[in-house]
Amino acid sequence: MMIIIALSFLLITFLNFRAGRSKALKIRENTSIHSLPEYYGYYTAFWFLIPVTLIGISWLLFSESLITSFVLSNLQKEIVNFNEIQTLNFINDFKNLSEGRNITGEISLLLKEAASLYSYFSTVSNTLLIFACLSIGLFGFYISINKVSSVFQARNAIERYINYFFLASTCIAILATAGILFSVVFEAIRFFGVVDLDDFLFGLKWSPQMAIREDQVGSSGAFGAIPLFVGTILISIIALLVAVPVGLMNAIYLSEYSPSNVRAYAKPMLEILAGIPTVVYGFFAAITVAPFLRGFGEFVGLSISSESALGVGLVMGIMIIPLVSSLSDDVISAVPQSMRDGSLGLGATKSETIKKVILPAALPGIVGGVLLAASRAIGETMIVVMAAGLSAKLTVNPLDAVTTVTVQIVTLLVGDQEFDSPKTLAAFALGLTLFVFTLVLNYYALRIVKKYREQYE
């Protein structure tokens, strides 16, 4: 039903386009006209489609809660002694019933009445919506087609609307970021109502299990996040130690040394590496690398945990090699050929030129790429969930099992959880910390890049 309505609105839009264009064509028969006829078509179609879309979206956003409150106010007498939870259940039940879904429990008369009221109001609302959209859209069309004349500058008007269009897209991205941030912040504030900020940020013990009943023993809950931060940073550093040298050197090889036929094969291979899903890296780490490391440890007499930070870091490093490599490759290729010629012309060898001229000139971009890779490593989830440990041990020994912020967030939120216990809310606090950390990292990355850029430009 909705699809048919949407399609017919699109059809009307198209007809409006034809109407605007044919009016412009008719004007053009006798006199010259400011813009191409298509622009007048776009103009009239636009003035139909945009009001319709705006009204439709806002109506759909608010109509459901409005209908629900209508239903409730109609049945005020019957539900007067419901408490808050009963009311919520009641609303859920009659919505499900009216849409023909199964509900648990018996279907009372009251519920049936509510459901029929709900579907009645929904139908009214939808009909009203269609009429409202049509009338306002056609009004817009009427206004706009009257504007079509030989002097009307439809081309400029369309240009202006396109500007708004892009602005709107940008706003969506920014609003989404703000929305995500706020949702995390509010949950985190609830968490910090229960757990001290100091205890969270500087506490050395992480043990989020809490007693649910009074008589349970043990687990009193400890939310010191330092072990998680240390674990995250340890794994990230190992990953960067792998990815930065390898990625950078391979970027240098590809952009400076490799013959074009080698480059033609090597570059797509690297892109394949970038396209492997992280879950595949995860079992590569858990099934291949970790046992190999443990076996190697036994061979040389080291005790290497089967969930060691080293194994996870190595695999994560391999994962971000393409990121470092392709970003570095871009900035190295962007160094002007005249720099290379200048250095070679002074009798420098290729490697001297790379070391002393090209890398310094490309450094800002490389630093930016490395910091990007770092924030990727810090936020990486799948590999660590699959291959890193769960126990929050405070250690910097790469052969030991450590856990990370993302692993803990996943563990805290997986399965059935009550969303008001500190244990669950801790996940949001961790998320917020991660967010702030990455933000600070990016800020400093940009600062460094800017400083170098001033020096080199």
Added chain:
Amino acid sequence: MEEELDSNFKTVGNIRTEKSVIMNVEDCNVYYGDVHALKNVNMEIGKSEVLALIGPSGCGKSTFIRCLNRLNDTIDIARVTGKISLDGKDIYSDYINTSGNMDVVLLRARVGMVFQKPNPFPKSIFENVAYGPKIHGLCKDKNDLNNLVESCLVKVGLWDEVKDRLEDSGTSLSGGQQQRLCIARAIAVQPEVILMDEPCSALDPIATERIEDLISELKQNYALVVVTHSMQQASRISQRAAYFHMGNLVEVDSSNKIFNDPSHPLTTNYISGRIG
């Protein structure tokens, strides 16, 4: 006027220099893939003289100059044949024999180059000039290096302008200053020949005049090969001039002869402004 000269065309004028010979080019051909960009060029380059290379765009001047320090090696598809020698030694000898008597790094230290667009490194002014001496180990200590940098900057007339800000980035200078910095950078490795590929085409008239004065001073100690689009400039600065046309070296002679009484009709046309 755009027709090619036939394949066994011989350069008119005088390919010999009156000064003592520093570089000698024999039967030099350059191919970029299938394109025959430079055809059978024979010429001597003499010490203490300025040789101007003139001709319309795409005639092979830059290709020729880039053969003299083997900068064409950096272009994958470029192929150079013939014999070019510096002080009698074939500079392309390691093409045939890797243990040849001239390696490309040493060659480029002896044959310096200044480019069309000033290309100072994104380093300090001091480091720009010190770059060459450092990679070739020309200076015994820091003091030695300071003196060398100062003397090079003095030679190009930049010292007074930059002595208080040697740590500033080379790219912070004006275009003309940057080009003089590039010349200072080139002479810091004490070359014998300096190649200049349209050194003034990105500069304003005043900066151009300073570079021209500098070229005239430098010719006391160096052999200079200067590509230029400006006939006036060529006649002001050069003692010999060579006219290239579609890959051929048409005529080479003393500047006086070329600019006042050229022998070949193509040269006459170019000089009088009918082509190019």
